[in-house]
Amino acid sequence: MDIDVNLGACEGHGLCFQVAPSVYEIDHEGYVRLRVAVISRDLEDAAAAGARACPVAALKVVAPRIDRPESSQKEHNHDER
Numbered sequence: 001m002d003i004d005v006n007l008g009a010c011e012g013h014g015l016c017f018q019v020a021p022s023v024y025e026i027d028h029e030g031y032v033r034l035r036v037a038v039i040s041r042d043l044e045d046a047a048a049a050g051a052r053a054c055p056v057a058a059l060k061v062v063a064p065r066i067d068r069p070e071s072s073q074k075e076h077n078h079d080e081r
């Protein structure tokens with residue numbers, strides 16, 4: 001997944017940071033920025049919770065991860081041989 005940050009909408013409330021400090025931080029001007037370049041799987045819940053906490057909807061969850069069953073990944077790898 002990824003987080004779409006609409007900096008034009010951010011008003012610096014900081015709720016995203018309070019809810020998910022592992023994902024969001026506030027820059028020197030008081031606006032949100034992501035702490036990580038990639039939202040790893042273990043950060044997805046926190047990232048989504050922080051986005052939901054934003055009172056002006058400046059954060060949007062995009063490209064939700066689509067997990068493939070392990071068996072289909074093996075089949076895919078087999079096809080590449």
Ligand code: SF4
Binds near residue numbers: 012013016059
């Ligand atoms: S909660 Fe929303 S408005 Fe506040 S800093 Fe985070 S993104 Fe910006």
